[in-house]
Amino acid sequence: MTNTNRIINFSAGPAAIPESVLLEAQSNLFNYKGLGLSVMEMSHRSKAYDAIHNDAINDLKTLLNVPDNYRILFLQGGASMQFAMLPMNFAQHQPVDVIHTGSWTKKAIDELKKGYQYRVVASSEDQKFLGLPDASKISFNDDAAYTYMCSNNTIFGTQFKTFPTHSKRPLVVDMSSDILSRPLNVSDFGIIFAGAQKNIGPSGVTVVIIKDELLDTCHPDAPVFFNYTSHASANSLYNTPPTFGIYIAHLVFKRLLELGGLKEQEKQNTLKANCLYQAIDESSQFYCPVPKEDRSPMNVVFRHQDHNESIESAFISEAKAAGFDGLKGHRSVGGLRASIYNAQELAQIEQFSTFIREFSKKALVHSH
């Protein structure tokens, strides 16, 4: 536990939120900036909420250096809703090219199976998703509706370091688990989307960054609520948005700008990931199943050398007693996982790395 009696939270999402953001939200929860009401109680058509909403859009635009020919939308439903919305709008007449890298692209494929055409143009299924296809070598189809991929897989702990910008069709990327962890060249993408609950804020907000020219091609028969143009033309106020979540997201955006933007985040995230992977690589007890070049700096997946589940359980229990929580691997794969999004600080990762070293030594003595 830290001196604030807070745990160090390695949950994959919903995940840790910066303490400064929580403290600011807490002090304003009952009476926002002296206006006499909580952000949760503000009409989404009020001046006070309008300022929060537009500041959130503008600060995100600054952070990611989003060009003027892109729109930033705040929707609901998480990535799962995007899996269904994307083909409704863009895949009525053409197949989708999919890069399949695990559970999240599987869910997107499951939605495509509900009446759309798609082709898996690259897959890491033969590696059990514990690695990634080489993005630069994938062949795409020029007649595809769009190219679909997920940048970072939370379950298998993989991350694309570069994007396949040679596709001639719009690149649509699920960045739920690594958005804002590094700078992006937004012009390389047709659509970027992300559920908020990893690097942005609370669950219930989905960020969509969409190129104007794609908005013009949304299928007119798509349900009004699931048509991106409904939300774009109303500046994400087509219906009542998740106002409180957008407010928290804005506090996170503001903090990242104050900390120096995404180059600084990338630097910190690299230091954090290197520190933790090194502790695992050097451990006599644990190993990381992902090859170095594909490892995610967000979700560090590791296992006991012999997949000994009782040692993994003991690790989780002892870690929890020491104040480190959320370390269980995803229920579909088991093992261990430490999610280290932007909100985690290097000092916390160093503490945890020390814990891994000490546990490994102790386990080694115990096993002799």
Next chain:
Amino acid sequence: MTNTNRIINFSAGPAAIPESVLLEAQSNLFNYKGLGLSVMEMSHRSKAYDAIHNDAINDLKTLLNVPDNYRILFLQGGASMQFAMLPMNFAQHQPVDVIHTGSWTKKAIDELKKGYQYRVVASSEDQKFLGLPDASKISFNDDAAYTYMCSNNTIFGTQFKTFPTHSKRPLVVDMSSDILSRPLNVSDFGIIFAGAQKNIGPSGVTVVIIKDELLDTCHPDAPVFFNYTSHASANSLYNTPPTFGIYIAHLVFKRLLELGGLKEQEKQNTLKANCLYQAIDESSQFYCPVPKEDRSPMNVVFRHQDHNESIESAFISEAKAAGFDGLKGHRSVGGLRASIYNAQELAQIEQFSTFIREFSKKALVHSH
């Protein structure tokens, strides 16, 4: 302003939340019950969140006396998403019977126009929606997919006092703006749904109460995310739910139970509405355009006698200065509106009624 420097908030939604709920949320925002993290940071698969989630479902079940053959779901997207989801699941082969009572049923009809059949079986359009059809006299079609209606119209200030239980087909009701304001006989309905941001909690949570036998008829080709069975079979954990909003909703449910449940709410809401409508009816300056039998106890719509917009503006400004906010009518109709959901207390409505009386007297003197 009250002694807590909070305004009296008449916003139609997002709307006032009970102060006791906000204070409890505030004190737990940084460190929930000593567990060392905020509710916003909890994994939706954790024990701590699981307790919140299931307590919310169980307390809502108790409050509304929901029978065992109904499921309670927490979804996202507000009522607007339900407008699109309902026909996807249930209207693929049969037309929908719609009772059309204003903007919200209009939005539901707009979604039906995207490829489904429907019949308007009753409408108050000829009264400009300032009244309601007699529910007991509507003729329904026995071949309808379902009967669709909205119980309370926030914009026109109308509320159905009884439901057309003589329809042989499932009755699907948008109760966004009056759920939890009165007891219900849930068995009369096929589906009840409500956006949370009026009587339940923050925007971004949608409550759906659905009869088991309807779940069995969801169209298998509906997108996975928009199929009610995906959410029902996963206890609303198919994907990451809006955890913080569900937590606030639970605090509201708990408070309503402590206050004596929905019979007590109905009693208070009747007292509040009677008090406010009486002040308007007795005013020389204002009138309510809705006939008494159709008036909503949630959204009290009123206008200056001669629709004098400068007097209406002056009323809004002076009310604001006196601590009463959110009184502007919906942008589509203008005029004035006071939304008085559960969170408003009788004493606050009495204060506001006194303000209306004093403003009316003063305006009368001024106009002589």
